[in-house]
Amino acid sequence: MVVSAKPVQPIWCPGCGDFGVLASVKKAASQLQIPPHQLILVGGIGCSGSIHNFLEINGIHALHGRLLAQAVGVKLANPELTVVAAGGDGDGYAIGMGHFMHAFKKNASLLYLVMNNETYGLTKGQASPTSQVGFEGNVEHPFDAILTALSIPVPNFIARTFSGDPKTMTTVLIEALEFVRAHRGFAFVEDLSPCVTYNDTYKLWREKVQDVAKLDGYDPTDRQVMFRLCQETRQKGKIPVGVMHRPAASEKDEVGLEKILLPDGVGPAQSDIRLEANLEGYTKLLRAVG
Numbered sequence: 001m002v003v004s005a006k007p008v009q010p011i012w013c014p015g016c017g018d019f020g021v022l023a024s025v026k027k028a029a030s031q032l033q034i035p036p037h038q039l040i041l042v043g044g045i046g047c048s049g050s051i052h053n054f055l056e057i058n059g060i061h062a063l064h065g066r067l068l069a070q071a072v073g074v075k076l077a078n079p080e081l082t083v084v085a086a087g088g089d090g091d092g093y094a095i096g097m098g099h100f101m102h103a104f105k106k107n108a109s110l111l112y113l114v115m116n117n118e119t120y121g122l123t124k125g126q127a128s129p130t131s132q133v134g135f136e137g138n139v140e141h142p143f144d145a146i147l148t149a150l151s152i153p154v155p156n157f158i159a160r161t162f163s164g165d166p167k168t169m170t171t172v173l174i175e176a177l178e179f180v181r182a183h184r185g186f187a188f189v190e191d192l193s194p195c196v197t198y199n200d201t202y203k204l205w206r207e208k209v210q211d212v213a214k215l216d217g218y219d220p221t222d223r224q225v226m227f228r229l230c231q232e233t234r235q236k237g238k239i240p241v242g243v244m245h246r247p248a249a250s251e252k253d254e255v256g257l258e259k260i261l262l263p264d265g266v267g268p269a270q271s272d273i274r275l276e277a278n279l280e281g282y283t284k285l286l287r288a289v290g
Ligand SMILES: Cc1ncc(C[n+]2csc(CCOP(=O)(O)OP(=O)(O)O)c2C)c(N)n1
Pocket: 044, 045, 046, 047, 048, 049, 064, 087, 088, 089, 090, 091, 092, 115, 117, 119, 120, 121, 122, 123, 128
């Protein structure tokens, strides 16, 4: 059985970039033959976060900016599950910023997918941390999540995709999902997902995206090289997309948080809770406490 759409239709505006993400998540999960009951999507608050309503899988609608805390909890409760956290730039880079930084460091094997539309879509188009100067009166400079991710020295998988190129997005999501399913740690994918209603950037982004793999010296195993390439690309007015960090072969022994905390691979949600399996331990405990 493969992951399919739910009978309920997405409530997104026609043309929203999030449709591309939904299609790519479905394709990637189906191609990897992830059984629907083993895939769980923790959604943030925003138009993007409602993605879990449109897939026939398990899902949670988390608190605003707190989806990563819940996703790590799910992974540690049952490390066999394939966990995807998905939300917006407001959810992840404003209210959720503290959790965002720590997710790289914690390095639990889950995929965090941010649909960046440079605005708060759900609340009708206010400026977000990635908004350009001048958008809705914004005077602050935009934040770049990829540069931040590259600066954290943990062997995570890091990539940026574009909803206007769903084929590449599917390929990247397959690699990211393979990474987390092999318990190799945290995978972060930022998708450029235009909000056609409040910030229609399709045309602009189509002209601006630059595939980093085509640049001289491209080496996704070297953070310094990738940081420099991304910065130079930005300085030229382009937006770097592609795989930004893929841990080197020498880092292949690195494992995700769940493997360190639960080396036998069994989380609390999988433990045997029958009375007969626990009676002896429980009796011992009662005796010990007097
Ligand atoms: C604690 C809290 N603060 C504020 C809000 C209001 N709110 C709902 S969604 C949202 C931001 C949505 O923007 P983003 O995460 O970029 O998602 P998008 O709708 O653009 O996909 C805000 C501020 C809320 N729901 N909860």
